[in-house]
Amino acid sequence: MNEEVPERGTRARLTRAQKRALKRDPFAAAGIEEGDEFAAEALAAERAFHKRVPLWAKLAIAAAFVIIFFASFMLGRYGLTPDQWFFGIVDHIAHWFDPNWPYYDQELDNVLFQIRFPRIIVVLLSGAALAVAGASYQGMFKNPLVSPDILGASAGASFGACLALLLDLGNVYVQVFAFVGGMAAVGLAVLLNRTVKYDAILGLVLGGILVSTLFQSGTSIIKLLADADDKLPSITFWLMGSFASIDREQMLAIILPMIGGFLLLLLESWKLNVLSFGDEEARSMGINTRIVRLIVIFASTLVVSCSVAVAGIVGWIGLVIPHFARALVGPNYRVLLPASMAIGASFLLVVDDIARLLMSVEIPIGILTSLLGVPFFVIIYRRNMRGW
Amino acid sequence: MLCVRDLRAGYGDKEIVHGVSFDVADGEFCCIIGANGCGKTTLLKNLLGLIKPFSGGVAMNGEDVLAMNEKAMAKHFAYIPQAHTPPFPFAVRDVVLMGRTPHLGRLAVVAPADRRIAYQSLVQLGIEDLADSIYTDLSGGQRQLVLIARALTQQPELLIMDEPTASLDFGNQQMVLSRMKTLARSGMAVIMVTHDPDHALFCADRVIVMKEGNILLDGTSEQAITTEMLQAIYQTNVQVLDVTMADGHVKRVCVPFD
Numbered sequence: 001m002n003e004e005v006p007e008r009g010t011r012a013r014l015t016r017a018q019k020r021a022l023k024r025d026p027f028a029a030a031g032i033e034e035g036d037e038f039a040a041e042a043l044a045a046e047r048a049f050h051k052r053v054p055l056w057a058k059l060a061i062a063a064a065f066v067i068i069f070f071a072s073f074m075l076g077r078y079g080l081t082p083d084q085w086f087f088g089i090v091d092h093i094a095h096w097f098d099p100n101w102p103y104y105d106q107e108l109d110n111v112l113f114q115i116r117f118p119r120i121i122v123v124l125l126s127g128a129a130l131a132v133a134g135a136s137y138q139g140m141f142k143n144p145l146v147s148p149d150i151l152g153a154s155a156g157a158s159f160g161a162c163l164a165l166l167l168d169l170g171n172v173y174v175q176v177f178a179f180v181g182g183m184a185a186v187g188l189a190v191l192l193n194r195t196v197k198y199d200a201i202l203g204l205v206l207g208g209i210l211v212s213t214l215f216q217s218g219t220s221i222i223k224l225l226a227d228a229d230d231k232l233p234s235i236t237f238w239l240m241g242s243f244a245s246i247d248r249e250q251m252l253a254i255i256l257p258m259i260g261g262f263l264l265l266l267l268e269s270w271k272l273n274v275l276s277f278g279d280e281e282a283r284s285m286g287i288n289t290r291i292v293r294l295i296v297i298f299a300s301t302l303v304v305s306c307s308v309a310v311a312g313i314v315g316w317i318g319l320v321i322p323h324f325a326r327a328l329v330g331p332n333y334r335v336l337l338p339a340s341m342a343i344g345a346s347f348l349l350v351v352d353d354i355a356r357l358l359m360s361v362e363i364p365i366g367i368l369t370s371l372l373g374v375p376f377f378v379i380i381y382r383r384n385m386r387g388w
Numbered sequence: 389m390l391c392v393r394d395l396r397a398g399y400g401d402k403e404i405v406h407g408v409s410f411d412v413a414d415g416e417f418c419c420i421i422g423a424n425g426c427g428k429t430t431l432l433k434n435l436l437g438l439i440k441p442f443s444g445g446v447a448m449n450g451e452d453v454l455a456m457n458e459k460a461m462a463k464h465f466a467y468i469p470q471a472h473t474p475p476f477p478f479a480v481r482d483v484v485l486m487g488r489t490p491h492l493g494r495l496a497v498v499a500p501a502d503r504r505i506a507y508q509s510l511v512q513l514g515i516e517d518l519a520d521s522i523y524t525d526l527s528g529g530q531r532q533l534v535l536i537a538r539a540l541t542q543q544p545e546l547l548i549m550d551e552p553t554a555s556l557d558f559g560n561q562q563m564v565l566s567r568m569k570t571l572a573r574s575g576m577a578v579i580m581v582t583h584d585p586d587h588a589l590f591c592a593d594r595v596i597v598m599k600e601g602n603i604l605l606d607g608t609s610e611q612a613i614t615t616e617m618l619q620a621i622y623q624t625n626v627q628v629l630d631v632t633m634a635d636g637h638v639k640r641v642c643v644p645f646d
Contacts, residue, residue, distance in 0.1 A: 048503075142474070280436075283436070
């Protein structure tokens with residue numbers, strides 16, 4: 001319809017100097033010759049469509065993550081000074097190359113690399129997983145009050161874990177059962193969805209409610225059957241969530257599926273933008289909504305089930321963090337998903353540090369995330385009424 | 389360009405559209421009018437591929453539309469919904485850029501050429517100053533223009549609109565319709581479903597009148613919008629008058645009465 005429209009793939013004809021100037025300051029004149037209307041229009045387009053995510057927000061998110069990540073290694077019952085921490089890492093690396101490294105301290109190395117390292121990695125993966133799944137679901141369900149539990153992932157995982165605890169199957173099976181339970185519950189919800197033909201989103205929510213109810217009743221039955229002196233406390237404790245018993249094997253077991261799930265969600269980030277405008281509009285903009293929904297559900301359930309399997313139920317992250325991220329970087333999923341992951345990881349690391357430090361007995365982290373999540377939510381809600 | 393042949397469609401086993409056939413040419417502004425439940429929206433949903441017809445065919449420049457996937461279809465048709473409120477405060481530039489979705493690759497990398505096309509859509513509608521605004525903060529009329537800009541960014545051959553002016557005030561209705569009219573003049577084909585016969589008189593080259601799932605009449609707006617026809621399809625008292633405006637032009641208007 002418009003002959004001036006360039007073919008896709010031909011880049012706007014800006015010189016390298018103009019592009020550099022544009023990158024440095026998109027609002028300053030970029031040295032365009034008079035009469036070069038094509039370049040002038042390209043420049044106007046680049047200016048109008050220049051992403052305006054504030055630099056301070058990006059820097060603050062990255063800096064907070066780095067500081068919290070490294071500080072978490074020093075905090076704990078066995079407190080470390082920065083130089084102990086620094087030389088602990090240097091010695092660990094040296095010990096790799098030379099097993100007879102003289103400064104190698106077995107005890108320090110144990111604390112840093114056998115205990116804290118796996119725990120910190122698992123905490124940050126879980127925080128990122130819950131936040132990114134929550135953000136994705138909020139877009140997919142077009143509802144800012146949705147959390148990753150909506151399709152029954154947590155209910156299914158709880159049931160699986162409680163079943164393994166009831167049958168005394170041991171730690172590894174608790175995790176496997178929790179993972180399988182979460183995936184199975186969501187799979188069932190997706191299958192039930194087919195009963196509501198005219199509205200896929202409504203069908204999914206309904207399926208999620210039904211499946212959650214089903215598995216919650218199952219968990220209640222298990223609690224009823226469980227030995228009140230021995231098994232019931234361990235079930236209750238598991239349901240409150242904790243990172244206290246994380247070890248290297250657990251970290252290695254979840255790290256690949258977690259990263260796979262993250263990559264899948266990041267790949268769909270643009271489509272999540274379009275999907276948040278509703279099914280019919282997204283389809284008219286060329287998106288196969290059924291497939292995108294299945295990918296998003298699969299990837300979210302994968303990462304959430306991994307988290308629940310090793311740490312139990314950690315609530316509120318998936319609901320609160322995406323809102324906090326949206327307040328900082330805006331609703332564009334391209335930026336929102338990585339921001340949610342970084343903030344979710346940082347937040348859960350802080351909460352886990354508090355859980356380790358606050359009392360002589362470790363507090364279950366699920367309790368703390370809820371306690372801290374509620375005031376946090378109220379603050380964001382009051383500050384950021386727009387778009388609710 | 390668009391060619392619909394003996395299209396039968398509906399929901400479940402209930403047939404609502406009973407075999408309609410029509411063509412739309414390049415640059416033609418085609419309005420579909422008819423009472424509630426006559427099958428206008430069902431027809432549009434079939435054209436957009438949102439539901440599959442029972443039988444019949446839709447072709448675009450000789451290509452079978454019903455066999456296309458969403459992506460291929462979105463390069464031919466763009467849908468302009470009623471101005472609405474999405475759950476998140478997207479910036480206008482992001483909303484408009486979403487129109488490039490069918491042209492993007494697997495990684496959805498947005499190239500400068502895509503931004504340029506999106507910008508041209510904004511300029512075409514005269515709303516380039518809104519690029520930085522938040523879509524959810526805009527007035528209904530402005531939102532509607534942004535959605536039209538998004539549809540143009542799709543670079544379709546045909547724009548499909550379902551009641552685009554239903555939630556707008558009087559001034560914004562005229563504003564949106566006259567911009568659509570200008571677009572059609574520049575060569576874009578438009579199919580618009582409307583409840584207001586005055587809107588069809590204002591902008592349509594061609595009016596398709598539907599009743600109970602069939603096409604009752606397919607002709608110019610003067611042929612279609614007459615007292616007899618409106619009374620037949622809406623079952624209400626209405627008179628269609630030709631009035632002479634202050635500048636001497638004769639305009640046709642619909643006047644309902646008791």
